[in-house]
Amino acid sequence: MRNPDVVVVGGGNAGYCAAHAAAERGRRVVLLEKAPRAHAGGNSFYTLGSTRMVHDGLGDLLEVLEPDERHARTEVPPYSAVEFLADLERVTGGRGDKELAEAVVEGSRDAVRWLHALGLRFQLMYERQAHEHPDGTFVFWGGSHVRNVDGGPGLVSVHEQIAARLGVEVRYDCPVTGLMTDGDSVVGVRIGDQELPAESVVIASGGFQANAEWRQLYLGDGWQHAKVRGTPYNTGDLIQAALEIGADRGGDWSTCHSVPWDASFPENESNRALTNRLSRYGYPLGIVVNRRGQRFLDEGADFRNYTYAKYGKVILEQPGSVAFQVFDATSRSMLAAYEYEMPGIIPVVADSLEELAAAMEVDVDGFVRTVREFNSSIDTSRSLDPTIKDGRGASVQPVKSNWASAVEAPPYYAYPVTCGISFTFGGLRGDVDGRVLDRSDRPIPGLFACGETLGGLFSGNYPTGAGLTAGMVIGRRAGSLA
Incomplete structure (x- = not known):
């Protein structure tokens, strides 16, 4: 059998985008x-399919969206390239690769349209990124408005169909164990004791979040105990x-994407049936306390899209690496059913704050004092509005900057959370076309990287939906050159 022109290692979103782009050029791709x-799809299988992209509002999106009767009652604010770049710059503290960020942002709309033309279907994220006003109008917020139909499982399934x-x-079931080289060039891969020659190799096999030893080594002590949200196969091989x-390291190897994750469900790692239903992202509407009954972060610092990926780390640092998201009857009614009505979920429920604290096994006096001080410090001159940063704050320490609502209407609810790690931010260093660079800043002939394998775009934090977009854009560019 004739050898392939291009070998792509890794069957997630980025890998398939590279494979599609190479195949469209007439390349023979394996x-x-x-x-x-039964366990394929990489981390992409576990996503909700959120895809952050530049657009000019609902009218601009309709050509890629599935029909929905709610569109007539929907407001989607435009999301410009300037806003996208500013969000990346802000959440990473300016530590990201600016050229890589610009390439992802500028290519985001075309990448979505390209995949839509190939067969991927998209819809608005009503359940996660919009609030329904009393008049029936849906107002979107947070920059990431679009997802593919059927989330991660749908994404992987359609990618497989396009590839076929x-x-x-x-x-x-084909683990790659090494790279074949000829001088400075990569000329194929090793699979056990076999060799598969190729003109180009695209590495799209993710980061190292499922490697507990590397997590402890590079992220720090304690990270070996984090829960792996996605695939257990991304071990950095x-x-x-x-x-x-001779490839160079790229990006921030000391930080990662980590989120508030259910701590009570027994099978809360790499769960393909529940995937994202184990996430707990409603914290901006309530308060979060540790085992001492104390708050330790600003739940309303920004839209959830811009804080959730860094708050897993903060929870990991709390006593026992556990915290509790607390809501009253009013705020509980505003939470997403997708997460907070997950099958098998075990919230703590009580009719008094004292009973709730005792059931959580946290310091009762400390918890009651925390809640009462929080309630009395809320700026009630401002109205609660989850679709904007409403400035309705609580002037306690730590402050709550937006969406402060008194915890005062029984019954009270507490959801135990821990740290769920999604992916690592450090990987290989590459250029905007996914060409892997050596330690002298030169491209290694025949070697490309995309997706979570390619470091440099994120550091410390992450805006929702940017990962799939980066995989689409850079994967497509790498496949177009490979």
Whole structure:
């Protein structure tokens, strides 16, 4: 059988985008997936499909959206390239690769349209990114408004269908163990004791979040105990293989995407049935306390889209690496059913604050004092409005900057949360076309990287939906050159 022109390692969103782009150019493409067929899809399978993209409002999006009768009652604010870049700059503290950020932002709309033309279907994220006003109008917020239909499972399924139509050969249960080289060039991959030559190799096998030893080494002590949200197969093997042949490290190896994650459900790691239903992102509407009954973060610092990926780390640092999201009857009614009515969820419920604290096994006096001080410090001159940063704050320490609402209407609810790690921000260093660079800043001939393998775009924090977009844009660019 003739050798492939391009080998793509990793069958998630980024890998498939690279494979599609290469196949459209007439390249013979083989995609190698480490996981068996039943567990394929990488981290992409576990996503909600949120895709952050530049657009001019609802009218501009309609060409890629599935029909929905709610569109007539919907307001979607435009999201410009300037806003997208500013969000990336702000949430990463300016530590991201600016050229890479510009390439992702500028290519975001075209990448979505390209995938839509290939068969991927999109819809607005009504359940997660919009609030319904009393008059029936849906108002979107937070910059990330679009997702693919059926979330991660739908994303992977359609990618597989597109690949089959384009003639991409996909091999499952096929872990790559090394890279073949000829001088300075990469000329294929090793699979056990076998070799698969190719003109180009695209590494799209994710970061190292499922490698507890590397997490402890690079993220710090304690990270070995974080819960792995997504695939257990992203262990950094191909990052290591590339480093061994002279590739340079890219991005921030000391931080990651980590979120508030259910702490009570027994099977809360790599759960393909529940995926994102184990996330707990309603905290801006309530308060979060540790085992001492004390608040320790600003729940309303920004829209959830811009804080959730850094608050997992803060929870990990609390006693026992556990915290509790607390709501009263009023705020509980505003939470997303997708998460807070998950099958098997075990909230703590009580009719008094004292009973709730005792059931949570937190310091009762400390918790009651925390809640009463919080309630009395709220700026009630401002109205609660979850669709904007409403400035309705609580002047306690730490402050709550927006969406402060008194915890005063029984019954009271508490949801135990821990740290769920999604992916690591450090990886290989590459250029805007996904070409992997060596330690002298030169591209390694024949070697590309995209998706979570490519470091540099994120540091410390992350805006919702940017990861899938980056995989689409850079994966497409890498596949167009490979």
